[in-house]
Every structure is written in C-alpha cells, then in structure tokens.
Amino acid sequence: xxxxxxxxxxxxxxxxxxxxxxxxxxxxxxxxxxxxxxxxxxxxxxxxxxxxxxxxxxxxxxxxxxxxxxxxxxxxxxxxxxxxxxxxxxxxxxxxxxxxxxxxxxxxxxxxxxxxxxxxxxxxxxxxxxxxxxxxxxxxxxxxxxxxxxxxxxxxxxxxxxxxxxxxxxxxxxxxxxxxxxxxxxxxxxxxxxxxxxxxxxxxxxxxxxxxxxxxxxxxxxxxxxxxxxxxxxxxxxxxxxxxxxxxxxxxxxxxxxxxxxxxxxxxxxxxxxxxxxxxxxxxxxxxxxxxxxxxxxxxxx
Amino acid sequence: xxxxxxxxxxxxxxxxxxxxxxxxxxxxxxxxxxxxxxxxxxxxxxxxxxxxxxxxxxxxxxxxxxxxxxxxxxxxxxxxxxxxxxxxxxxxx
Numbered sequence: 001x002x003x004x005x006x007x008x009x010x011x012x013x014x015x016x017x018x019x020x021x022x023x024x025x026x027x028x029x030x031x032x033x034x035x036x037x038x039x040x041x042x043x044x045x046x047x048x049x050x051x052x053x054x055x056x057x058x059x060x061x062x063x064x065x066x067x068x069x070x071x072x073x074x075x076x077x078x079x080x081x082x083x084x085x086x087x088x089x090x091x092x093x094x095x096x097x098x099x100x101x102x103x104x105x106x107x108x109x110x111x112x113x114x115x116x117x118x119x120x121x122x123x124x125x126x127x128x129x130x131x132x133x134x135x136x137x138x139x140x141x142x143x144x145x146x147x148x149x150x151x152x153x154x155x156x157x158x159x160x161x162x163x164x165x166x167x168x169x170x171x172x173x174x175x176x177x178x179x180x181x182x183x184x185x186x187x188x189x190x191x192x193x194x195x196x197x198x199x200x201x202x203x204x205x206x207x208x209x210x211x212x213x214x215x216x217x218x219x220x221x222x223x224x225x226x227x228x229x230x231x232x233x234x235x236x237x238x239x240x241x242x243x244x245x246x247x248x249x250x251x252x253x254x255x256x257x258x259x260x261x262x263x264x265x266x267x268x269x270x271x272x273x274x275x276x277x278x279x280x281x282x283x284x285x286x287x288x289x290x291x292x293x294x295x296x297x298x299x300x301x302x
Numbered sequence: 303x304x305x306x307x308x309x310x311x312x313x314x315x316x317x318x319x320x321x322x323x324x325x326x327x328x329x330x331x332x333x334x335x336x337x338x339x340x341x342x343x344x345x346x347x348x349x350x351x352x353x354x355x356x357x358x359x360x361x362x363x364x365x366x367x368x369x370x371x372x373x374x375x376x377x378x379x380x381x382x383x384x385x386x387x388x389x390x391x392x393x394x395x
Contacts, residue, residue, distance in 0.1 A: 028395055096393050133395075181393035217371030218388060246367045254369065260391065278387045281375050292369035 091184025129197025
C-alpha cells in the first residue's frame, strides 16, 4: 500500500460526503488529512485502535458536546488500507502566521466548558491522552547527548504523574492534546477539534502546554494570564477559582516540558543539527525541574 | 555660636531629644558631647524593631512556578529561526 493509494481513496470518500476536488492538508507526519469541499477526511495514526476511537466518535457526536467539540459528519469509522478514517466538517484553523492574534481566550473557554460536562452525560470514554504520551516520547531518547541526559534526569525526577492524573482529575472529560492547532472556526464560532485523545482524566493536563511554555519563558506572561483568566472566568475546574494555580499545574506542566524537550532533541538528532534557541530553552527548563524536584525531596517530612 | 569651619552663624534645633547645631552658611552640623552616642543608640533600637517585626507576607506566588525561567526568552531578539520552531510548537502535538 502506498501513501498515494491512501490519499486517493480518502479523496473519493471526501467527494462522496463533501463534494469538491480533494487536496491534502499539511499535518503531523503520522496522520493524513484530505479536504474535499465542505469536509475533511482524516486517516488516523497507523496502529490506532478502533474500539477507543469508536467511543470517542460517539462522544464527539453527542449533543452534550455541541458547540464545544467539532461534531463529525458521521460516527462511522472506515478502514482504508489498514488505516482508520473519519470524516469531519471543514473549518478555518488558527493562522500560524499570526500567533499573536490567536484566540487564546476562546480556547480557554472551550476547555472550561468541556471540563464542566458531567462525565455521566457522555457515552463511556477511555482515559484521556496526555500523561501516556510523555513516556512514549521519552523512550525514543538514547541518552547519547548531554541534552538527552538532562531530559532523562528530569523525567526520572518526576513523581508518578499518570497515577497522580488519575487521582487529581477524578475522571473529568478532557481534550487530551490541546494546542493552538486544535481549534477551528466554523459557523462563526471556534470549536475544539481532534477527538483522538478525548477521554476522562485530569483537566489540568489540557492547560499543561501553555503552562509549560509560560514557565519556560517562551510564552509572554500577558498571553498566559489572559488564557488563565479566561479559563477561570468561564468556571474552569482544572485549577482553583482563586489563589495559586501552580499546585495543580506544576506536575502536568513539568511533564509536558519533558515531553517537548524530548521531542525537540529527537527532532534535532533526526535532522542532524544542533538544538536551536527555543529547544535549548526547553533543556534549561528540564535542568531547573531537576533542581526543583530534588529541593522538594530534601524538605524533611513530618 | 560661630561655625568652626566657615565662621557662619549656627542655629540650634532639637530633633527627638537630640540637640543639633547647624551652620546657616555651609549647613555643617555640630553635635554636643554624648549626642552622637544618643543617635547611635536610637539607630540600633530602630534596627532591632525592624528585626523583631514579623517578616512581611510573601508576595502572592501565583505568578510563576518556582522552576520557571528566571528571565524571559520571548522578545524579538531570536530571529526567524526561533520563530519557526516556536510557532511549530504552538501548533503541534
């Protein structure tokens, strides 16, 4: 099976649902997206399991998530050349050329609304993605460079965050993989997209990426505080309404920092180049996580 | 009384029980015997009060986590290379 066969068949599916000529949409390497008229056809990552995706599709199509998560054109999951394929309405993504104008507050409010949906109102969901991805990303490292060793040390310094996420969230609906690419504008409103990691978990993990970017000094404080304030104003339950949000955010944001740093060093090694400034900032942040965690341990316990 | 330095006229003030003679001309100050010790004592009392006072409450530490960057890295001095990997990270899994 070639990628061309897959794309061609996805184009035929798109033409059936959306009409219009098919064009491929750039996305991450393990996923393929074809747009045809009013729909996009998505080939999920190779090896994706059907059963959890079926549950996620049922939830995405459920009225309780209306206006929060993009509703699929059909709940049906097709299999094309061993890949799971789903069909969604096309929308306008956030403009990557203008991240300053990105709808941070809309994202925050959508997450707050998603987190507030009672789990019992939705079809049964698998665990949210997020915590499991950290370990998967770190296992790609070999420890062959000083930077990789820092990342591995930071990973080893973290307490069991998968177990902590299970405890802290008590199984609330969460997106599982939120970043600026996970929203589209459709019908004049922003909605969340991508149900691949939708599930029950600790909603603080949905704030972990921007929290990690802010802690690393990459995201402007003004943007972070706008995002956090919008989340709180919308009743978001991942952090206390007032007071210190970092008691809830520290561990997810540190784990995300480790994941981002691991992905960065893996990408640099693959491309045979040195780390750039942003990637080096992530390694420096991992170093501070090690110091922070060892300071936590040295506090005598009662 | 005449200023021992510039021969100007000296005026007497009292501040918290300490006599101070100050010259109208050069603004120089003359202390009587024991007045320097009085000032030193008052100073040490003041600083003891400061030490005895409860420390001021810490500022609300909700701004940034303890493991956060001491100095920000945003700002425009990284050039397009930074922009590329930063924007990529904002939009990718």
